[in-house]
Amino acid sequence: MASTIRVRAVAGADTTEVQSLIQHPMDSGFVKDSAGQLIPPHHIEVVQFEHGGKTVFTALWGPAVSKDPYLKFSFKGAKKGDDLKVSWVDNKGASDSLVAKIQ
């Protein structure tokens, strides 16, 4: 099954820049469907990035984060070829994870 997570991590001289795009509806719970019914909230709650056994970034998201959420951050201590692990869990208990190679 294809992952919902797309990651690009590029190691620079000092830091590794990570960009991620996750497929997710991120329904806020405030929008009505065509029948006039509120679409219940369905959004990612936690995204975790891990390198070398250590968490390098954690995102705590509420319903105000946009659909198909994008994220960019940078961290030190990684090099090309290292693994970067990404995982998320949403308010319905669904989750996904991916291991990407740092370029």
Added chain:
Amino acid sequence: MTLSPDAAGWQRRTLLKAFAGGLAGLSLFEASMLLPAYAADAAQWPAEAFKQKSEADALKIFYGKSAEASDKVNLDAPEIAENGAVVPIAVASTLPNVTSIALLVLENPFTLAAAYKIPEGTQPAVANRLKMAKTTKVVAVVESNGKLYTATKEVKVTVGGCGG
């Protein structure tokens, strides 16, 4: 070769199967039992903080303290958002020992939009995209050495981010 059930062996084989087959076949609970540091953990999501409707309450519940404005917090937000459903917002800071960054959208139904934990070794900067219901002030909060510092910008929203 052992024929009798072997608890340690079962755990080892399950672990190997998990690595081999990916975590897709396991429930979230089983996955977090095997690789606690790897799987994102819903238990750390601050539910109360994400329900608050004012800046002061969101900061009090999430951080337990109040903030002061600082010019060392750089909030990058568009003056006018073409699409309130997808507003690119970035925060960076020159403050030392930053441990977290939070974003508040004051006119949204729930003020706290997102929060990020910054461990040592990670840059105090983040870029993301947020929904804004209408023209609003956006507050970036940076936690540095245990204290909170903020920068605020107003974003004009022409087409609201809540589908209206």
